[in-house]
Amino acid sequence: MISRKKYARAEKTVPKGFESPNDFFNYVYNDQDIIWMGQNTNHLHDKDGIMEAMLSSIKKGDYAKYPPPEGFPELKDLIQEDLGLTHGFDSLITAGGTESLYLCANNILDPNNNTLTCDPGYLIIDNFSSRFGEVKSIPIYNKECGYKLTPQLARENLDKNTKLLCLIDPLNPLGSSYTKEEIKEFKEIAEENDIYLLHDITYRDFARKHTLMAKYAPEHTITIYSFSKIYGMAGLRIGAMISSPNIINSVRTILINDLGTNVVAQKGAIAAVNSKYDWLDRIRETTYHNQKIIKEAVDQVEGAFIPVYPSEANMLAIDTYETGVKPSELADYLLERGVFAREGTYTSKLFGHRYLRVSFSIPTEHVKYFAECFLDGMEELTADK
Numbered sequence: 282m283i284s285r286k287k288y289a290r291a292e293k294t295v296p297k298g299f300e301s302p303n304d305f306f307n308y309v310y311n312d313q314d315i316i317w318m319g320q321n322t323n324h325l326h327d328k329d330g331i332m333e334a335m336l337s338s339i340k341k342g343d344y345a346k347y348p349p350p351e352g353f354p355e356l357k358d359l360i361q362e363d364l365g366l367t368h369g370f371d372s373l374i375t376a377g378g379t380e381s382l383y384l385c386a387n388n389i390l391d392p393n394n395n396t397l398t399c400d401p402g403y404l405i406i407d408n409f410s411s412r413f414g415e416v417k418s419i420p421i422y423n424k425e426c427g428y429k430l431t432p433q434l435a436r437e438n439l440d441k442n443t444k445l446l447c448l449i450d451p452l453n454p455l456g457s458s459y460t461k462e463e464i465k466e467f468k469e470i471a472e473e474n475d476i477y478l479l480h481d482i483t484y485r486d487f488a489r490k491h492t493l494m495a496k497y498a499p500e501h502t503i504t505i506y507s508f509s510k511i512y513g514m515a516g517l518r519i520g521a522m523i524s525s526p527n528i529i530n531s532v533r534t535i536l537i538n539d540l541g542t543n544v545v546a547q548k549g550a551i552a553a554v555n556s557k558y559d560w561l562d563r564i565r566e567t568t569y570h571n572q573k574i575i576k577e578a579v580d581q582v583e584g585a586f587i588p589v590y591p592s593e594a595n596m597l598a599i600d601t602y603e604t605g606v607k608p609s610e611l612a613d614y615l616l617e618r619g620v621f622a623r624e625g626t627y628t629s630k631l632f633g634h635r636y637l638r639v640s641f642s643i644p645t646e647h648v649k650y651f652a653e654c655f656l657d658g659m660e661e662l663t664a665d666k
């Protein structure tokens with residue numbers, strides 16, 4: 282019998298009424314009417330050429346062939362141009378930012394190394410890092426540090442074995458992000474301590490302002506890029522990693538998808554980057570407006586608050602701890618009303634009992650409906666306390 286790996290993660294909690302997490306996701310996925318606020322995906326794309334490019338690729342039968350193993354050069358160039366990381370950088374196309382995160386941990390870490398991550402944060406990074414070394418997860422759910430892993434916290438927590446520092450920017454689940462000054466301080470930290478910076482910029486394009494770590498510390502940064510959020514292509518599973526040629530060459534030796542990433546997704550991704558400035562402002566305006574609607578609703582509930590507002594991402598957390606309402610009961614209530622949202626335990630081991638995470642890159646009428654359900658739910662659930 283095969284024994285569980287020492288780093289195997291704990292079983293995921295199973296939502297009420299379902300046999301397994303997969304069963305739950307299959308249920309929500311197949312309900313066409315459900316309001317999708319539980320995955321930070323983007324449902325605001327229109328006919329903007331992305332779907333058309335994929336349909337055309339399918340009609341040509343492109344999918345019968347394997348694509349070039351590390352991505353179409355056209356797509357690699359487009360991504361690097363999008364970031365302004367052309368000279369002195371290289372990239373690989375991967376099956377989502379997720380694969381890039383795994384490759385990064387695998388490439389950088391030795392068993393005696395540790396990774397600094399934050400709680401709340403994107404726990405998949407902790408899980409991947411724990412397969413190759415130790416993880417030091419730093420609590421950041423407080424005003425004093427601005428709900429983010431600050432340079433000061435990084436300095437206080439790193440030790441001689443620290444090799445990787447994770448900066449999720451903007452941060453899933455809170456929407457906090459880094460200033461240029463902080464980015465410059467991280468550059469100093471990386472150079473002084475010879476560590477690598479994992480800059481996960483999955484939500485970058487939702488932010489009002491954003492600074493790329495790679496521009497300041499090119500030899501020390503691995504940038505993680507995703508097509509799942511601003512480009513609205515989560516189900517296509519496509520992303521990239523961008524870094525110095527030295528690091529990318531090293532990653533080439535440990536590739537998983539040696540036969541390349543989905544060709545139809547790559548064709549869609551090319552159209553997505555090419556058309557970005559035709560639709561970007563529209564999507565950003567809608568998300569700014571949507572989060573105001575949520576804020577107005579939360580402000581009506583005594584004891585509830587949004588830790589980071591405005592969020593620089595397409596999601597935010599609603600803290601209901603002081604109201605006595607548990608995020609899990611609120612999530613169950615909302616699901617009954619046809620809204621899928623996420624309780625905090627998906628993104629925090631320490632603070633998950635305090636907040637519900639909702640994403641808002643969805644049509645405004647859906648956000649208004651959420652606001653109504655949220656207010657009803659809080660009233661009903663507090664009445665039971």
Ligand SMILES: Cc1ncc(COP(=O)(O)O)c(C=O)c1O
Pocket residue numbers: 320321376377378379380403449453481483506507508509515518519520
């Ligand atoms: C911070 C962060 N990084 C990476 C990912 C994964 O992105 P992808 O769909 O490109 O694998 C997510 C998805 O939610 C995320 O929140």
